[in-house]
């Protein structure tokens with residue numbers, strides 16, 4: 233068994249008891265490694281650049297689902313929409329409005345998650361926690377018929393402090409629960425909590441993540457263990 237398949241098997245075991253799914257982050261990886269994951273059964277992949285997502289989608293088998301996880305520039309929205317299975321990184325109200333408008337123009341419904349800023353670092357994108365419920369209220373009132381809001385996404389601080397990471401994931405998880413309580417019946421698809429990367433996914437799973445996004449931990453498992 234190759235290294236990628238072996239890593240996937242271990243991750244799968246950790247996920248199965250939790251009912252969460254793996255999004256394999258294929259950015260910067262060689263086609264050969266991505267294909268190893270495909271051959272091992274992985275079908276959901278993610279990219280953080282629009283051109284790269286479009287190129288990979290064209291090269292890989294058509295039963296792959298391509299997710300977008302990067303900051304989405306407004307001039308790339310139209311290009312991305314027909315190709316993408318889920319956008320994890322809707323980080324502003326303006327972007328949601330634009331995705332909605334373009335989706336309606338294309339006659340499609342785009343699945344999105346709202347990205348919430350939970351880390352201490354100032355440079356990371358995302359909605360402020362207090363912006364989330366008002367925006368979901370607009371969604372629940374039917375203002376965004378070109379999108380389907382599937383849940384929330386967040387990235388914890390890039391640090392070794394497990395207590396800090398736990399605090400951030402726990403905060404996002406609480407916001408997710410509140411949102412589900414308030415809008416779950418009107419937003420039937422609101423059920424995904426995308427949190428956890430290679431360095432912190434065990435903590436994210438403790439706090440109810442339903443989708444972990446792993447790059448190095450899948451494709452370079454040896455490096456990741458160092």
Ligand SMILES: *Cc1c(COP(=O)(O)O)cnc(C)c1O
Pocket residue numbers: 257259280301302387429430431445446447448449
């Ligand atoms: C790159 C990236 C990941 C994967 O990071 P790893 O540490 O390699 O697992 C997950 N989420 C986002 C938003 C990313 O940009």
